[in-house]
Amino acid sequence: MMYLKATLLSVISLTSASSVISPKTHHDVTYSIPTVHESAVQARRILRLESIGTLATVFPSTHATEDRPDVGGVPIGLMDYYGDCEPETGNPTILAINIATSFKNVDAGSNITMSLRWHPQDDKWRSPASLPRFSLVGRLEEIDADAVEKAGLTACYVGYHKDAAWWLPGNPVHSSKWVRLVVEEIYWIGGFGNVAYIGWIPLKEWQSVTPEEIESVRLPGEKKGRWGSLKSWVGLEKEQDVLEL
Template sequence: MRPFIVSSLITLATCTTLQPAQEIFSNPPHDDGFRIPTPYESTVMARRILRLESIGTISTIFPSHKSSDEPSTSENRPSDVAGSPLGLMEYFADCEPTTGNPTLLEVAIANSYKNARAGSNVTLSFRWHPPTSYYKTPPYAAHSPAALPRVALTGYLERLDKDDIEANKVADCFTKYHPEARIWLPGNDIHESHFARLVVNEIYWFGGFGDRAHIGWLNPSDWKNISESEIDEIRLPGEKETSWWGWFGRWEL
Protein backbone atom coordinates (compact mmCIF):
# COMPACT_ATOMS: atom_id res chain seq x y z
CA MET A 1 0.00 0.00 0.00
CA ARG A 2 1.27 3.45 -0.80
CA PRO A 3 1.32 5.86 2.14
CA PHE A 4 -1.17 8.71 2.17
CA ILE A 5 -0.12 12.08 3.54
CA VAL A 6 -2.70 13.20 6.06
CA SER A 7 -1.28 16.06 8.06
CA SER A 8 -0.85 18.53 5.21
CA LEU A 9 -4.41 18.29 3.93
CA ILE A 10 -6.83 21.00 5.04
CA THR A 11 -10.54 21.49 4.76
CA LEU A 12 -12.09 22.73 1.54
CA ALA A 13 -14.27 25.04 3.62
CA THR A 14 -11.30 27.26 4.40
CA CYS A 15 -9.94 27.39 0.83
CA THR A 16 -11.68 29.90 -1.38
CA THR A 17 -8.94 31.38 -3.60
CA LEU A 18 -8.87 29.91 -7.11
CA GLN A 19 -5.47 29.11 -8.61
CA PRO A 20 -4.28 30.05 -12.11
CA ALA A 21 -4.97 27.40 -14.76
CA GLN A 22 -1.30 26.50 -15.23
CA GLU A 23 -1.05 25.71 -11.51
CA ILE A 24 -4.19 23.59 -11.53
CA PHE A 25 -2.80 21.23 -14.14
CA SER A 26 0.65 20.95 -12.57
CA ASN A 27 -0.81 20.03 -9.13
CA PRO A 28 1.58 22.21 -7.11
CA PRO A 29 1.66 22.54 -3.30
CA HIS A 30 -0.20 25.63 -2.12
CA ASP A 31 1.49 28.24 0.06
CA ASP A 32 -0.69 27.28 3.02
CA GLY A 33 0.45 23.65 2.94
CA PHE A 34 -2.59 22.35 1.07
CA ARG A 35 -1.93 20.14 -1.96
CA ILE A 36 -4.05 18.60 -4.67
CA PRO A 37 -4.37 14.81 -4.28
CA THR A 38 -2.07 12.74 -6.47
CA PRO A 39 -3.39 10.68 -9.38
CA TYR A 40 -2.80 7.52 -7.33
CA GLU A 41 -4.80 8.84 -4.37
CA SER A 42 -7.53 9.83 -6.82
CA THR A 43 -7.51 6.29 -8.22
CA VAL A 44 -8.16 4.87 -4.75
CA MET A 45 -11.09 7.25 -4.34
CA ALA A 46 -12.45 6.21 -7.74
CA ARG A 47 -12.31 2.55 -6.75
CA ARG A 48 -14.20 3.33 -3.53
CA ILE A 49 -16.91 5.11 -5.55
CA LEU A 50 -17.18 2.00 -7.73
CA ARG A 51 -17.59 -0.03 -4.52
CA LEU A 52 -20.30 2.18 -3.01
CA GLU A 53 -22.31 3.36 -6.00
CA SER A 54 -24.49 1.16 -8.23
CA ILE A 55 -26.19 3.32 -10.88
CA GLY A 56 -24.45 5.23 -13.65
CA THR A 57 -24.72 6.16 -17.31
CA ILE A 58 -23.59 3.79 -20.04
CA SER A 59 -22.61 5.52 -23.29
CA THR A 60 -22.22 3.86 -26.68
CA ILE A 61 -22.24 4.86 -30.36
CA PHE A 62 -24.92 3.83 -32.86
CA PRO A 63 -23.27 1.82 -35.65
CA SER A 64 -22.75 3.48 -39.01
CA HIS A 65 -22.79 0.12 -40.81
CA LYS A 66 -25.20 -2.78 -41.09
CA SER A 67 -24.63 -5.56 -38.60
CA SER A 68 -26.08 -8.93 -37.68
CA ASP A 69 -27.91 -7.13 -34.89
CA GLU A 70 -29.82 -4.85 -37.27
CA PRO A 71 -32.86 -3.36 -35.49
CA SER A 72 -36.25 -4.73 -36.38
CA THR A 73 -38.75 -2.52 -38.17
CA SER A 74 -40.72 -2.30 -34.91
CA GLU A 75 -37.85 -0.38 -33.32
CA ASN A 76 -38.14 2.34 -35.98
CA ARG A 77 -34.57 3.58 -35.42
CA PRO A 78 -33.97 6.79 -37.43
CA SER A 79 -31.21 6.39 -40.02
CA ASP A 80 -29.62 9.72 -39.10
CA VAL A 81 -28.59 8.55 -35.61
CA ALA A 82 -25.79 6.44 -37.14
CA GLY A 83 -22.52 7.49 -35.50
CA SER A 84 -24.31 9.40 -32.73
CA PRO A 85 -23.75 8.75 -29.02
CA LEU A 86 -26.37 7.23 -26.76
CA GLY A 87 -26.23 7.63 -22.97
CA LEU A 88 -28.68 5.81 -20.71
CA MET A 89 -28.96 4.91 -17.03
CA GLU A 90 -27.51 1.51 -16.19
CA TYR A 91 -27.09 -0.72 -13.14
CA PHE A 92 -23.58 -1.87 -12.25
CA ALA A 93 -21.91 -3.70 -9.38
CA ASP A 94 -18.38 -4.17 -8.08
CA CYS A 95 -18.33 -7.97 -8.34
CA GLU A 96 -14.72 -8.40 -9.54
CA PRO A 97 -12.73 -6.39 -6.99
CA THR A 98 -9.40 -7.93 -7.99
CA THR A 99 -9.63 -6.33 -11.44
CA GLY A 100 -11.81 -3.23 -10.98
CA ASN A 101 -13.95 -4.32 -13.94
CA PRO A 102 -17.60 -3.43 -13.20
CA THR A 103 -20.27 -6.10 -13.65
CA LEU A 104 -23.27 -5.25 -15.83
CA LEU A 105 -26.49 -7.11 -16.55
CA GLU A 106 -26.74 -7.03 -20.33
CA VAL A 107 -30.38 -7.05 -21.45
CA ALA A 108 -30.28 -7.98 -25.13
CA ILE A 109 -33.13 -5.71 -26.19
CA ALA A 110 -31.44 -2.53 -24.90
CA ASN A 111 -29.90 -0.28 -27.57
CA SER A 112 -26.77 0.29 -25.49
CA TYR A 113 -25.96 -3.41 -25.67
CA LYS A 114 -26.97 -3.65 -29.32
CA ASN A 115 -24.46 -0.89 -30.04
CA ALA A 116 -21.78 -2.69 -28.04
CA ARG A 117 -22.42 -5.93 -29.92
CA ALA A 118 -22.09 -3.97 -33.19
CA GLY A 119 -18.59 -2.92 -32.16
CA SER A 120 -19.04 0.26 -30.13
CA ASN A 121 -16.66 1.03 -27.31
CA VAL A 122 -18.42 1.56 -23.99
CA THR A 123 -18.10 4.27 -21.33
CA LEU A 124 -19.61 3.85 -17.87
CA SER A 125 -19.85 7.14 -15.96
CA PHE A 126 -20.89 7.55 -12.34
CA ARG A 127 -20.48 9.96 -9.43
CA TRP A 128 -20.34 9.97 -5.67
CA HIS A 129 -23.62 10.70 -3.84
CA PRO A 130 -23.08 11.61 -0.16
CA PRO A 131 -26.02 11.70 2.26
CA THR A 132 -28.44 14.52 1.45
CA SER A 133 -27.54 16.28 4.71
CA TYR A 134 -24.07 16.91 3.28
CA TYR A 135 -25.49 19.36 0.74
CA LYS A 136 -27.20 21.35 3.51
CA THR A 137 -23.96 22.11 5.36
CA PRO A 138 -22.14 25.44 4.76
CA PRO A 139 -20.18 26.41 2.76
CA TYR A 140 -22.76 25.39 0.17
CA ALA A 141 -20.51 25.73 -2.88
CA ALA A 142 -17.96 23.41 -1.27
CA HIS A 143 -20.72 20.88 -0.61
CA SER A 144 -22.40 21.09 -4.01
CA PRO A 145 -22.52 18.28 -6.62
CA ALA A 146 -20.07 20.31 -8.73
CA ALA A 147 -17.45 19.91 -6.00
CA LEU A 148 -17.85 16.15 -5.71
CA PRO A 149 -15.87 13.50 -7.61
CA ARG A 150 -17.04 11.64 -10.69
CA VAL A 151 -15.37 9.14 -12.99
CA ALA A 152 -15.72 7.66 -16.48
CA LEU A 153 -14.49 4.16 -17.33
CA THR A 154 -13.94 3.39 -21.00
CA GLY A 155 -13.46 -0.07 -22.47
CA TYR A 156 -15.41 -2.91 -24.03
CA LEU A 157 -17.96 -5.49 -22.91
CA GLU A 158 -17.16 -9.14 -22.37
CA ARG A 159 -19.83 -11.66 -21.44
CA LEU A 160 -19.15 -13.74 -18.35
CA ASP A 161 -19.05 -17.50 -18.76
CA LYS A 162 -20.44 -20.00 -16.28
CA ASP A 163 -17.11 -20.40 -14.49
CA ASP A 164 -16.77 -16.61 -14.00
CA ILE A 165 -20.30 -16.34 -12.66
CA GLU A 166 -19.85 -19.19 -10.20
CA ALA A 167 -16.32 -18.23 -9.07
CA ASN A 168 -17.29 -14.63 -8.31
CA LYS A 169 -20.84 -15.45 -7.08
CA VAL A 170 -21.99 -12.83 -9.54
CA ALA A 171 -25.74 -13.34 -9.16
CA ASP A 172 -25.54 -12.94 -5.38
CA CYS A 173 -23.23 -9.94 -5.68
CA PHE A 174 -25.34 -8.17 -8.30
CA THR A 175 -28.62 -8.67 -6.47
CA LYS A 176 -27.05 -7.42 -3.24
CA TYR A 177 -26.65 -4.08 -5.05
CA HIS A 178 -29.92 -4.44 -6.99
CA PRO A 179 -32.43 -6.76 -5.27
CA GLU A 180 -35.18 -5.97 -7.78
CA ALA A 181 -32.99 -7.18 -10.65
CA ARG A 182 -33.73 -10.79 -9.67
CA ILE A 183 -36.68 -10.81 -12.07
CA TRP A 184 -34.48 -10.11 -15.11
CA LEU A 185 -31.42 -12.21 -14.28
CA PRO A 186 -30.22 -14.63 -17.00
CA GLY A 187 -32.84 -17.33 -17.64
CA ASN A 188 -35.81 -15.08 -16.83
CA ASP A 189 -39.07 -15.24 -18.79
CA ILE A 190 -39.15 -11.53 -19.72
CA HIS A 191 -36.02 -10.70 -21.74
CA GLU A 192 -32.85 -12.40 -22.86
CA SER A 193 -30.07 -11.26 -20.53
CA HIS A 194 -26.43 -12.04 -19.75
CA PHE A 195 -23.91 -10.99 -17.15
CA ALA A 196 -21.04 -9.00 -18.65
CA ARG A 197 -17.96 -7.18 -17.44
CA LEU A 198 -16.79 -3.82 -18.64
CA VAL A 199 -13.11 -4.45 -19.34
CA VAL A 200 -11.61 -1.12 -18.27
CA ASN A 201 -9.01 0.29 -20.66
CA GLU A 202 -8.88 3.92 -19.51
CA ILE A 203 -10.12 5.96 -16.54
CA TYR A 204 -11.00 9.66 -16.61
CA TRP A 205 -11.28 11.32 -13.19
CA PHE A 206 -12.94 14.62 -12.37
CA GLY A 207 -12.29 15.09 -8.67
CA GLY A 208 -14.20 18.34 -8.20
CA PHE A 209 -13.11 21.96 -8.40
CA GLY A 210 -9.87 22.26 -10.33
CA ASP A 211 -7.86 24.01 -7.63
CA ARG A 212 -8.98 21.48 -5.01
CA ALA A 213 -8.82 18.13 -6.79
CA HIS A 214 -7.02 16.19 -9.49
CA ILE A 215 -8.63 16.24 -12.94
CA GLY A 216 -7.34 13.99 -15.69
CA TRP A 217 -6.56 10.45 -16.84
CA LEU A 218 -5.59 7.82 -14.28
CA ASN A 219 -3.19 4.92 -14.69
CA PRO A 220 -5.05 1.71 -15.72
CA SER A 221 -2.39 -0.43 -14.03
CA ASP A 222 -2.97 1.39 -10.74
CA TRP A 223 -6.74 0.96 -11.18
CA LYS A 224 -6.41 -2.81 -11.48
CA ASN A 225 -4.00 -3.18 -8.54
CA ILE A 226 -5.64 -1.09 -5.81
CA SER A 227 -5.83 -3.27 -2.69
CA GLU A 228 -8.91 -4.07 -0.63
CA SER A 229 -7.34 -2.38 2.39
CA GLU A 230 -6.86 0.86 0.48
CA ILE A 231 -10.50 0.84 -0.62
CA ASP A 232 -11.64 0.05 2.92
CA GLU A 233 -9.53 2.71 4.64
CA ILE A 234 -10.30 5.72 2.47
CA ARG A 235 -13.40 7.85 3.09
CA LEU A 236 -15.21 10.04 0.58
CA PRO A 237 -16.66 13.48 1.41
CA GLY A 238 -19.79 13.14 3.49
CA GLU A 239 -19.14 9.65 4.83
CA LYS A 240 -19.91 9.48 8.55
CA GLU A 241 -16.49 8.37 9.79
CA THR A 242 -14.19 11.25 10.69
CA SER A 243 -10.84 9.43 10.96
CA TRP A 244 -10.14 9.59 7.24
CA TRP A 245 -7.63 11.44 5.10
CA GLY A 246 -8.81 13.67 2.33
CA TRP A 247 -8.50 17.08 0.82
CA PHE A 248 -12.04 17.90 1.97
CA GLY A 249 -10.97 17.77 5.61
CA ARG A 250 -12.96 16.11 8.38
CA TRP A 251 -16.72 16.30 8.62
CA GLU A 252 -19.35 15.04 11.02
CA LEU A 253 -22.93 14.61 9.80
Protein backbone atom coordinates in the same frame (compact mmCIF):
# COMPACT_ATOMS: atom_id res chain seq x y z
CA MET B 1 -31.78 52.35 -8.32
CA MET B 2 -31.27 49.99 -11.28
CA TYR B 3 -27.49 50.49 -10.98
CA LEU B 4 -27.65 49.73 -7.25
CA LYS B 5 -29.61 46.52 -7.88
CA ALA B 6 -27.13 45.41 -10.51
CA THR B 7 -24.23 46.10 -8.16
CA LEU B 8 -25.85 44.16 -5.33
CA LEU B 9 -26.56 41.21 -7.61
CA SER B 10 -22.93 41.23 -8.74
CA VAL B 11 -21.68 41.21 -5.15
CA ILE B 12 -24.08 38.40 -4.22
CA SER B 13 -22.93 36.32 -7.20
CA LEU B 14 -19.28 36.77 -6.33
CA THR B 15 -19.94 35.92 -2.68
CA SER B 16 -21.87 32.79 -3.60
CA ALA B 17 -19.15 31.65 -5.98
CA SER B 18 -16.42 32.17 -3.41
CA SER B 19 -18.35 30.12 -0.86
CA VAL B 20 -18.71 27.20 -3.26
CA ILE B 21 -15.15 26.97 -4.57
CA SER B 22 -13.00 25.30 -1.93
CA PRO B 23 -9.87 27.31 -1.09
CA LYS B 24 -6.48 25.69 -0.93
CA THR B 25 -6.00 27.00 2.60
CA HIS B 26 -8.55 27.22 5.38
CA HIS B 27 -7.90 28.19 8.99
CA ASP B 28 -4.16 28.05 8.38
CA VAL B 29 -4.38 24.44 7.16
CA THR B 30 -2.76 23.80 3.79
CA TYR B 31 -4.36 21.20 1.54
CA SER B 32 -2.35 19.27 -1.00
CA ILE B 33 -3.87 18.04 -4.23
CA PRO B 34 -4.31 14.24 -4.08
CA THR B 35 -1.79 12.20 -6.03
CA VAL B 36 -2.77 10.09 -9.01
CA HIS B 37 -2.76 6.97 -6.84
CA GLU B 38 -4.81 8.63 -4.10
CA SER B 39 -7.30 9.64 -6.79
CA ALA B 40 -7.38 6.04 -8.02
CA VAL B 41 -8.24 4.90 -4.50
CA GLN B 42 -11.10 7.42 -4.33
CA ALA B 43 -12.37 6.25 -7.71
CA ARG B 44 -12.30 2.62 -6.62
CA ARG B 45 -14.27 3.50 -3.47
CA ILE B 46 -16.87 5.27 -5.60
CA LEU B 47 -17.04 2.18 -7.80
CA ARG B 48 -17.62 0.12 -4.64
CA LEU B 49 -20.26 2.31 -3.00
CA GLU B 50 -22.24 3.50 -6.00
CA SER B 51 -24.25 1.05 -8.11
CA ILE B 52 -25.69 3.01 -11.05
CA GLY B 53 -23.74 4.52 -13.91
CA THR B 54 -24.28 5.98 -17.36
CA LEU B 55 -23.31 3.78 -20.30
CA ALA B 56 -22.39 5.76 -23.41
CA THR B 57 -22.47 4.06 -26.79
CA VAL B 58 -22.90 5.05 -30.44
CA PHE B 59 -25.80 4.09 -32.71
CA PRO B 60 -24.80 1.99 -35.74
CA SER B 61 -25.05 3.60 -39.15
CA THR B 62 -27.45 0.96 -40.40
CA HIS B 63 -30.22 -1.04 -38.78
CA ALA B 64 -32.71 -3.57 -40.04
CA THR B 65 -35.46 -3.96 -37.47
CA GLU B 66 -35.69 -0.82 -35.31
CA ASP B 67 -38.16 1.93 -36.05
CA ARG B 68 -35.95 4.93 -35.26
CA PRO B 69 -34.79 8.13 -36.95
CA ASP B 70 -31.47 8.45 -38.75
CA VAL B 71 -29.16 8.66 -35.74
CA GLY B 72 -26.29 6.54 -37.07
CA GLY B 73 -23.01 7.62 -35.47
CA VAL B 74 -24.79 9.62 -32.74
CA PRO B 75 -23.75 8.89 -29.14
CA ILE B 76 -26.32 8.13 -26.46
CA GLY B 77 -25.90 7.86 -22.70
CA LEU B 78 -28.29 5.69 -20.68
CA MET B 79 -28.51 4.72 -17.03
CA ASP B 80 -27.69 1.15 -16.10
CA TYR B 81 -26.99 -1.01 -13.05
CA TYR B 82 -23.56 -2.37 -12.21
CA GLY B 83 -21.84 -4.02 -9.27
CA ASP B 84 -18.25 -4.05 -8.04
CA CYS B 85 -18.28 -7.83 -8.01
CA GLU B 86 -14.75 -8.52 -9.28
CA PRO B 87 -12.86 -6.16 -6.96
CA GLU B 88 -9.50 -7.80 -7.64
CA THR B 89 -9.63 -6.35 -11.18
CA GLY B 90 -11.74 -3.22 -10.83
CA ASN B 91 -13.86 -4.35 -13.77
CA PRO B 92 -17.56 -3.56 -13.12
CA THR B 93 -20.05 -6.41 -13.46
CA ILE B 94 -23.15 -5.72 -15.54
CA LEU B 95 -26.29 -7.75 -16.15
CA ALA B 96 -26.78 -7.02 -19.85
CA ILE B 97 -30.39 -7.08 -21.01
CA ASN B 98 -29.98 -7.94 -24.68
CA ILE B 99 -32.92 -5.81 -25.82
CA ALA B 100 -31.46 -2.67 -24.23
CA THR B 101 -30.07 0.00 -26.56
CA SER B 102 -26.60 0.15 -24.99
CA PHE B 103 -25.97 -3.56 -25.52
CA LYS B 104 -27.47 -3.63 -29.00
CA ASN B 105 -25.15 -0.79 -29.97
CA VAL B 106 -22.15 -2.67 -28.60
CA ASP B 107 -23.19 -5.82 -30.46
CA ALA B 108 -23.32 -3.67 -33.62
CA GLY B 109 -19.72 -2.57 -33.10
CA SER B 110 -19.94 0.48 -30.81
CA ASN B 111 -17.29 1.24 -28.23
CA ILE B 112 -18.47 1.95 -24.69
CA THR B 113 -17.75 4.06 -21.63
CA MET B 114 -19.30 4.07 -18.17
CA SER B 115 -19.51 7.33 -16.23
CA LEU B 116 -19.93 7.49 -12.46
CA ARG B 117 -20.25 10.26 -9.91
CA TRP B 118 -20.24 10.37 -6.15
CA HIS B 119 -23.51 11.15 -4.37
CA PRO B 120 -22.74 12.40 -0.82
CA GLN B 121 -25.04 11.63 2.09
CA ASP B 122 -24.15 14.85 3.92
CA ASP B 123 -26.45 17.61 2.62
CA LYS B 124 -23.86 20.34 3.25
CA TRP B 125 -22.31 19.46 -0.11
CA ARG B 126 -24.33 21.83 -2.25
CA SER B 127 -22.24 21.87 -5.43
CA PRO B 128 -22.09 18.68 -7.51
CA ALA B 129 -19.28 20.33 -9.48
CA SER B 130 -17.07 20.11 -6.38
CA LEU B 131 -17.48 16.35 -6.11
CA PRO B 132 -15.54 13.57 -7.83
CA ARG B 133 -16.70 11.83 -10.98
CA PHE B 134 -14.98 9.77 -13.65
CA SER B 135 -15.40 7.73 -16.79
CA LEU B 136 -14.21 4.22 -17.51
CA VAL B 137 -13.28 3.51 -21.12
CA GLY B 138 -13.25 -0.14 -22.05
CA ARG B 139 -15.00 -3.04 -23.72
CA LEU B 140 -17.66 -5.54 -22.74
CA GLU B 141 -16.65 -9.14 -22.20
CA GLU B 142 -19.14 -11.95 -21.61
CA ILE B 143 -18.69 -13.93 -18.38
CA ASP B 144 -19.29 -17.67 -18.68
CA ALA B 145 -21.46 -19.57 -16.23
CA ASP B 146 -18.55 -21.25 -14.47
CA ALA B 147 -16.86 -17.93 -13.74
CA VAL B 148 -20.16 -16.46 -12.52
CA GLU B 149 -20.60 -19.31 -10.06
CA LYS B 150 -16.97 -19.35 -8.92
CA ALA B 151 -16.92 -15.61 -8.21
CA GLY B 152 -20.39 -15.55 -6.63
CA LEU B 153 -21.43 -12.79 -9.02
CA THR B 154 -25.16 -13.46 -8.73
CA ALA B 155 -25.23 -12.97 -4.96
CA CYS B 156 -22.99 -9.92 -5.19
CA TYR B 157 -25.01 -8.27 -7.94
CA VAL B 158 -28.40 -8.91 -6.36
CA GLY B 159 -26.90 -7.54 -3.14
CA TYR B 160 -26.53 -4.25 -4.98
CA HIS B 161 -29.83 -4.53 -6.88
CA LYS B 162 -32.55 -6.64 -5.30
CA ASP B 163 -34.90 -6.13 -8.26
CA ALA B 164 -32.31 -7.56 -10.66
CA ALA B 165 -33.29 -11.02 -9.42
CA TRP B 166 -36.20 -10.84 -11.89
CA TRP B 167 -33.87 -10.39 -14.89
CA LEU B 168 -31.19 -12.99 -14.21
CA PRO B 169 -30.15 -15.17 -17.17
CA GLY B 170 -32.85 -17.71 -17.94
CA ASN B 171 -35.72 -15.47 -16.82
CA PRO B 172 -38.95 -15.67 -18.87
CA VAL B 173 -39.19 -11.91 -19.52
CA HIS B 174 -35.97 -10.70 -21.17
CA SER B 175 -32.94 -12.45 -22.58
CA SER B 176 -29.91 -11.44 -20.51
CA LYS B 177 -26.27 -12.32 -19.89
CA TRP B 178 -23.46 -11.46 -17.51
CA VAL B 179 -20.75 -9.16 -18.84
CA ARG B 180 -17.85 -7.24 -17.37
CA LEU B 181 -16.65 -3.85 -18.49
CA VAL B 182 -12.96 -4.51 -19.02
CA VAL B 183 -11.41 -1.20 -18.00
CA GLU B 184 -8.75 0.10 -20.36
CA GLU B 185 -8.59 3.83 -19.57
CA ILE B 186 -9.79 6.02 -16.67
CA TYR B 187 -10.49 9.75 -16.85
CA TRP B 188 -10.92 11.39 -13.44
CA ILE B 189 -12.28 14.74 -12.28
CA GLY B 190 -11.76 14.91 -8.52
CA GLY B 191 -13.61 18.22 -8.07
CA PHE B 192 -12.35 21.77 -8.40
CA GLY B 193 -8.89 21.86 -9.90
CA ASN B 194 -7.35 23.90 -7.09
CA VAL B 195 -7.88 21.07 -4.60
CA ALA B 196 -8.29 17.94 -6.73
CA TYR B 197 -6.50 16.00 -9.42
CA ILE B 198 -8.03 16.17 -12.88
CA GLY B 199 -6.70 13.92 -15.62
CA TRP B 200 -6.03 10.35 -16.67
CA ILE B 201 -5.39 7.59 -14.14
CA PRO B 202 -3.03 4.92 -15.52
CA LEU B 203 -4.55 1.45 -15.63
CA LYS B 204 -1.79 0.06 -13.40
CA GLU B 205 -2.77 2.55 -10.66
CA TRP B 206 -6.44 1.55 -10.98
CA GLN B 207 -5.62 -2.15 -10.74
CA SER B 208 -3.08 -1.81 -7.91
CA VAL B 209 -5.54 -0.36 -5.39
CA THR B 210 -5.89 -2.73 -2.44
CA PRO B 211 -9.04 -3.61 -0.42
CA GLU B 212 -7.39 -2.03 2.61
CA GLU B 213 -6.97 1.26 0.76
CA ILE B 214 -10.60 1.23 -0.34
CA GLU B 215 -11.69 0.63 3.26
CA SER B 216 -9.43 3.34 4.70
CA VAL B 217 -10.40 6.30 2.51
CA ARG B 218 -13.51 8.44 2.97
CA LEU B 219 -15.18 10.49 0.24
CA PRO B 220 -16.45 14.09 0.53
CA GLY B 221 -19.75 14.13 2.38
CA GLU B 222 -19.59 10.45 3.30
CA LYS B 223 -21.18 10.07 6.71
CA LYS B 224 -19.31 8.03 9.28
CA GLY B 225 -20.81 4.58 9.58
CA ARG B 226 -23.31 5.26 6.78
CA TRP B 227 -22.28 2.25 4.75
CA GLY B 228 -21.17 -0.13 7.47
CA SER B 229 -19.08 -3.01 6.26
CA LEU B 230 -18.43 -2.88 2.55
CA LYS B 231 -18.75 -6.66 2.48
CA SER B 232 -22.30 -6.50 3.78
CA TRP B 233 -23.16 -3.47 1.64
CA VAL B 234 -22.40 -5.24 -1.64
CA GLY B 235 -24.41 -8.24 -0.52
CA LEU B 236 -21.82 -10.95 -0.31
CA GLU B 237 -24.34 -13.28 1.25
CA LYS B 238 -24.78 -16.96 0.62
CA GLU B 239 -26.32 -18.03 -2.66
CA GLN B 240 -29.50 -19.24 -0.98
CA ASP B 241 -30.19 -15.68 0.19
CA VAL B 242 -30.60 -14.72 -3.46
CA LEU B 243 -32.85 -17.64 -4.23
CA GLU B 244 -35.25 -16.55 -1.50
CA LEU B 245 -35.96 -13.20 -3.19
